[in-house]
Amino acid sequence: MKRRFVKAVLAASLAVAAMSGSREARAQEIQVTGPLKGAPAVRHMRLYRKGRFEFAPTASFTLLDEYRRTLLAGARLNYYLTDWLGIGVWGAGGVWSETTTLTNEVNQYAPRNVETVINVNHTGGCPGGNCSSPTPGASPSQIGSNASFADQTAKLSYVIAPQVTFIPFRGKLAIFNKIFVDTDLSLAAGLAVVGIQERQYCGGGGQLPCYDPASFATAGQTKITWTFGVDLTFWPSNLVSFGIEYRALPFYWNPAGFDTRGGGPNGNYPDNQVNSSDDTFKFNQLVTLAVGFSFPAPKINE
C-alpha cells in the first residue's frame, strides 16, 4: 500500500513538474518565435555613419566671454567604426575677435594710477620712477592713460582636439508637418590642446616688472585640457549634413591679465606678479556650426 502511494505521489509530482515545465517552455517559445523577436527598433535605416568618413568645415563662436569673444574657423575629420561610434579630430583657429562691453568700459573708466599700474595697460610715467611699491593717493596724472586695456586681454588662438564621438540617439524630425529630416544626437569627448594669447608673465626673476608698459603685451601659451560637445546633426541627403554643437573647453587662464592672487594668506592677495597663480578656472563654452560631407555612400540596415 505504501509502495502504491509512493508511486502515485511520484507520478503526480512528475505530472505537475512536466506541466509546469511545459508552461515555462511555452512562454519561452513565444519569446523565441514572436514576430518581433530580434527585430531592430528601426528597419531599413540608412546608416549615415557606419564605415564612412566625415569631413566638416566648422565655425565656432565663444559664449559668455568676460573680456573678448573669438570666432574660430576649422574642420572636423571623423571616421565612424559603427553607426554609433567614431574617432576623429577637430581643429580650429581664431580668425576674429572682438572685445566685450566690459572691456570697453574698463578701458574708458579704469583710472591709470599707482593702484592700477600693474593691472591696467598704460603708457608709463610712474611717480618717482618707482612703480614697484605704489603709494595710494599718488597723482594719477603722472601715469599715461592712452593705452588700450583690450591689448592685454587674452584670446583663443587655436584648438586641436582628438576625440571620440558617440551617437546614442538617431531619429527623425518633422517641422511644420512639411519638412522631414533624419536627425541624430551625438556626444564627443577627448583631449584638447588649446593655444592662447595671454598677458605675458611679469614680476618674477628675469621677467619685466609688471608696471612696465611692455609687460602688458600678450604671449602665446599652450593649455592641455579635456573637452566635450553635444551635437545635433541633420541629414537632408546622404552626402551632406548640417550640425550644431555645444562644446565646453574648460581650463585655467587669466583672461584680463590681472594680478589677483599669489600673495598674502592662502595666496588670495596680489603679489605684484602676473603668473600662473593668477589663472582662474573658466568653463569656456562654444557653439559650433558645421557642414559635413560624408563618403562613401551609406549602407542600409536590415
Added chain:
Amino acid sequence: MKQARRWLLLAAALVLLPQAAYAQKKKPKGTTPAPAAPVSADADADSTPAPAAATPPPAEGSADQATPPPAGGEAGAGVGGEATGGDTGGGMDICQITPDAPQCQAAKEFNLGAEAKKTIRAEVYAVQQQYVLKGGRFEIQPFFAFTLNDQFVSHDAPGLALNYYLTQVLAVGVVGNWYDGLNSPSDFNFQLRRAAHVAIPLNDYQLSGDVNFTYVPMYGKFAGFGDFIFNYDGYIDGGLGLIRTKPISVIDPDNRLFSWNNLINFDVGIGLRIFFNRWLAATLEIRDIMYFERIESTTVATGADVPVGAMGYGPSSPTNPATWYDTNTHFTNDVQMQVGLSVFLPTSFEYALPK
C-alpha cells in the same frame, strides 16, 4: 500497481495536452489557412510571399467551390475564396455571420491576389501618428532655471509654467520665476574692482511672471542605442509680463538702499520636450527675458550730506534716492536655461483617427 500506471498515463496525457495545443501553431502546408481579407494587403504583399500562391492545393477556384460562398454572393471573389478556404480548417467565416463587417466590405472592393502582385509604393509619413495629443489638455511645467549670460550675478530660480493647449500646436499660459534668495554675485566682480578700480552695476531679481503663447512646430522620435524609441517635440514661446529687480548697492553702499522696481518684460524661448509616456515629459528650454533695467548710478552726488527739508535730504544729497539711479535705462537680456518636467492633464486621450 495498476493504479500507478493509471496515474502515469494521466500524467503523460496532461503533459501532452499543452504540446498538442502547441502543435496547432505549425500546420501542414496543405492546410495553411489563407489570411482573412482585411489583413493589410500592402504590408503582406510587400514583405512576404502571397499565402495563396505559396499554398498550391487547393486552387482558389476549387476552394471557392468546395465551400459555400459567403453571404452576399461573393463566391467569385478571390479574397472571399481565400478566406473561406482558410475557414475549412474548422473556423467560422465572420462574413457569413456579419456580411456588413468592414473587412467583408473591404473584401468586396478588391481582389487580394491581384493586388498582391502590384508593386507597392506606400506613402509613409515620417511620424505616422503623433505620440501625444495636446489639444484641449493642460500642461503643468515645474522647472529650475540657470543663468546663461550674466557672469556678474547668477539669477538661478525655480519656476512654474501653466499652459492650456487650444490646439495640437498652440497653447496659452503663464510662466513665473522666483529668484529672491538665490541671486549670487560672482567673485569676478570683486577681482575686477580690486584690480582695475572699476565697479560694474549689479542687480538682484525678485520674481518674474509672463503671459505666454506657445507654438509647437516640430515633433519627432529618436531611437536610443538602436533599441528603444522615444518621442519629443520642439516648441517656441513668447509673451509679455513683469519682472521685479533692484540694484545691488556697489558704488555707494553707505547711502543707497534700493527697493524693488516693477519693470515690463518681453520673453521668448525655445524648448525641447522628451516624452516618457503620454502625459509626462522632461523639458529643456532656453528663454530670454528682455527688459529695460534700472541700474545704480556710477557717480555719487556731491551735495551736502545733511538733513534738509521735509524729506530729510537736499536735491543733490547722496542720500537723495533720486540721485541713486543712472539716468538711462539699459536694455537687458536675461538668458536662462530651464530644466524641468511637463505633466499633461488629463493623463489620457483618444485619437480621432486610427493609426
